[in-house]
Amino acid sequence: MWHVETAISATVVAVGLGVGAYFATPDGLRWWLTGLAVVVCAVVAVVVPQWRYRVHRWEVSPTAVYTQRGWWARERRIAPMSRVQTVDFAQGPLARLFGLASVTVTTASAAGPLQIEGLDRDVALALTDELTRKADLVAGDAT
Numbered sequence: 001m002w003h004v005e006t007a008i009s010a011t012v013v014a015v016g017l018g019v020g021a022y023f024a025t026p027d028g029l030r031w032w033l034t035g036l037a038v039v040v041c042a043v044v045a046v047v048v049p050q051w052r053y054r055v056h057r058w059e060v061s062p063t064a065v066y067t068q069r070g071w072w073a074r075e076r077r078i079a080p081m082s083r084v085q086t087v088d089f090a091q092g093p094l095a096r097l098f099g100l101a102s103v104t105v106t107t108a109s110a111a112g113p114l115q116i117e118g119l120d121r122d123v124a125l126a127l128t129d130e131l132t133r134k135a136d137l138v139a140g141d142a143t
Contacts, residue, residue, distance in 0.1 A: 087106075
């Protein structure tokens with residue numbers, strides 16, 4: 001899914017850069033800049049999803065949810081079960097096409113929700129149920 005998402009984005013950028021280079025540069029540079037834009041975007045479409053896959057991690061323990069994401073800047077987050085407010089399941093059109101889904105864990109944190117993307121649909125549904133049960137067992141109001 002990440003390959004397709006990145007390929008779509010890279011294609012839009014390559015077309016935009018190619019059109020801009022074609023109309024904004026002299027004849028000799030047009031094809032070089034257009035070709036460079038296409039090559040750079042193709043490399044990004046191949047490299048970025050593999051890089052993201054190697055970095056993205058998640059884990060659920062009895063007391064917390066752990067995530068790691070990012071490809072330039074890495075972000076590791078821990079959400080104690082006592083801070084979990086909502087657990088959401090989402091499937092965009094592309095994720096649905098691949099049978100994947102995302103789980104979003106909203107916490108009482110200024111840093112915002114934790115997202116776990118690219119999960120198999122059944123795994124995401126089971127994770128949503130598991131996190132909801134575990135958060136419900138913790139006393140308090142998650143604030």
